[in-house]
Amino acid sequence: MDYGIKIWGGYDFIIEDGKVVINEGNRPAIIDIVKDVREQGFKGPVLFRFPHILKKHVNSLFNKFNKYIKEYEYSGKFSSVFPLKVNQYPNFVKYLMEKTKGKNYGLEAGSKPELIIAMSYVNEKCSIVVNGFKDKEMISLGFISAKMGQNITLTIEGLNELETIVEVAKEMGPPYPNIGLRIKLHSSGIGIWAKSGGINSKFGLTSVELIEALRILKEEGLIDYLTMIHFHIGSQISEISPVKKALREAGNIYAELYKMGAKNLKKIDIGGGLAVEYSQHKTLHSINYTLDEYASDVVFLLKMIANNKGVPEPDIFIEAGRYVAASHAVLVVPVLELFSQEYNEQKLCLKEHNPPLIEELYELYNTINEKNAVEFLHDSLDHMESLLTLFDLGYIDLIDRNNTEVLVHLIIRKSIELLKNKNLSELKDIQNMIQERYLLNFSIFQSLPDYWGLGQQFPVMPLDKLDISPTRSASLWDITCDSDGEIAFDADRPLFLHDVDLKKEDYFLGFFLVGAYQETLGMEHNLFTHPTEFVITFDEEGNYKIDDIIEAQNILDVLDDLDYDVKEIERRLKQNIEDSDLIPDDEKKDVIGNLYLVLSENCYLKTIAGSKN
Known part of the structure; x- marks a missing residue:
């Protein structure tokens, strides 16, 4: 079973010899790296970062857009900035900048601390774009950045910010930062982040405000510093049609502003939204387009609008933070317990005389075979309901209840084993009745907050035993004392895992595509903090190295x-x-x-x- 790795893996991860391996260098198995760090004394959950994946995804962006720029003879250039809100961790930012040297790949900031990070780590001559609401202090930081010789653009979210820029310009003097205008589109995105766009969205200037902004810039002699417009219609845009609609609207606004006197307006920042495929199942894809289609549509539509309007074809800026960051991090979590394994034959306490239904359960357990497994399983579940009712009414005792639970679980385990080579749909019918509960040494609230808060699915799979068919339908429990700390079994997105004896062997699950948003959004529920993280790089011989360990905080x-x-x-x-x-x-x-x-x-x-x- 490949757990859909060919759907979501993007060839960053593949399966070899029953293990998940990193498709780089000598292709080490993740489970071997886990064993390596555990031998060094690092227990509990761990987060692995793979900087080469960052480089690969940034290269993909530039290659695809430049391909269509060349094909359509587009005169504008392509650039990109990474939105720091997606991942601000130092072991991410520093490696991202290192791996993207030589490209016009900069950083986007939405707060003062993020702007300080951008000013400190952005590569020389690469862009800094500042979005979000700003006060005078934050705008002053933008002027300081400009005086440092950095290529910074302050994107205006409201007219009051523009008035403050004028005020700071008079106080601090040149050189000035570039100015961008965030536009409020009628077009909106799709899905749970759709409210990022549309006329009622939180950010951006209306048509009335755009015209007023242009007037202020002309009056204050700053019109030549207006170089960019920016829009954003939401994260994880699953369909291409809202993107195309937004591009048509933004392209026409760009052309009109240029014709109204903004002659240095040369850039359109189309924001984020480029989606990532999180699905592990062929029938439940997260997106309906490819990067090729996305890049082609952006270049073609902006060229068409510019040519029709008689204005220069603008430089294209894209953020696409999720696309760049999601794949680079893998959360590895040890399984601590399988709850049904407490039910074994040694736990039976059969009496000399047992209630008839328990005698029948014992008979079912001893005579079950491949032909009658489904029927006997149904019978055992019916018997369990009857016996639990008898216990509630006081007709059987706690020993009888114990024997009921043990026998039913033994029958379940035996039936699954007998049917493991049968048609999956037949096995699935059984698995839907009862799932194994896997206790995992991590916190969903800390490491997968988007699952808890938004229902975002993440690919999850064992790191080894992939040459053995899994037989247990799995519900995943974290170690927080909160009933929401669970990834329940979903028949539409079934997760099957192995029936392992944890007294004899370790069993690890990998959660993939967790590199975007999860870390800084993670909450310290029960005071569980960020897992220990490791950066995994490769030397010239293709061997992996463990760099820049950041240990989980102590108590x-x-x-x-x-x-x-x-x-x-x-x-x-x-x-x-x-x-x-x-x-x-x-x-x-x-x-x-x-x-x-x-x-x-x-x-x-x-x-x-x-x-x-």
Whole structure:
């Protein structure tokens, strides 16, 4: 089973010898890198970053757009900026800039801290675009960037920002940053981010405001600094038609502004929205277009509009942060427990005389075979419902209830094993009745917040055993004490995993395409923090190297982030131990030592009873 890797993997990851491997260098298996870092003492969930994937996806953007620029004899140029809101982590930003040197690939900022990151790490002569609401201080940072010789554009979200730019220009003098205007389109996107576009969207200038902005720029002698218009109709645009509609509208606005006197207006920033294929299932694709189609439509439509209007063909800017970032990161999570494995024959406590239904269950378990497996499974589930009702009414005792649960689970496991080589639809009928619950050592709220908040699906699969058919329909539970910390089994998007004995072997799941938005949106629910991360690079011989490890925060660091006085916490705990009459004096030093050992560790589980993980 390939878990749809050919649908979502983009050949960044492939399967060889039953393992997920990185399609780079000597193609190491991810499971082998996991074993490597665990031998170094790093337990719990880990995040792997693969900078070569960033380079590959940026190259794809430039190659596709330049292909159609050449094919359509388009006179404008292609450039791109990465929107930092998608991923601001240093091990992402620094490697992104390193891997894109030589291209006009810059950074987009939407806040003061993001602008500071952009000013610090953008490659020389590459663009900085500043979006979002701005105060005088943030606009002043833009002027400082211009004085540093950087190619920065302040995109105006409202007329008050333009008035502040005029004020700061008079105070600070030249050189000035370039100015962009964010336009409010009638066109909107599609899906859960559709509200990013449309006339009622949060950002942008209406037609009335655009004309007023042009007037102010002319009056203040800043019209030559108006170089860009910008629009954004939403993230993860699943269909191409809203993009084409927005391009027609924005292209005509560009042409009209140019004809009204904005002669240095040469760029259109079409924002983000280029979608990523998250689906693992052939019938549930996330997008209906390719990068080829997207690039072709953008170039063709802007050329057609410019030519029809008699204005220069504009330079094309694109953000496409999700497309660039999503694939580069993989979250690897250890499985701690399979809950049904507590039900085994050793747990049976059969009496000399058992209730008739339990005797029948025992008979079903001993006589089940391939021909009668489905029928016997149905019978056992019916018997369980009857026996649980009898328990509620007081007619059977707790030992009988224990035997009921154990026997039914044993029958389920046996029936799945008997039918594992049968038609999948037949097996699926069984799996829909009952799923195995896999307890995973991570927090959904921290590492997959878009799943919890928006229902965003992420590809998930075992990292090995892919040459063995999985037999258990899986519900995934995280270790938070919150019932929402679950990825429930979905019959429309079924996830099947292996029936493994965790006392004898480790079992790891990989969550893919998690490099966009998940990290900075992740919340510290239950005070679980960012997993330990590793950057995986390749040397000239194709061997992988582990670089730039950032460990998960320890418990004291987490509490310090919440503004606790950690020194006071340490003092209180130490004093409580020293004052305790329950701890012998000669043991108190060891107890304090054990306490400090725990405080110095991260918050994820090291292991649970009976598990190797």
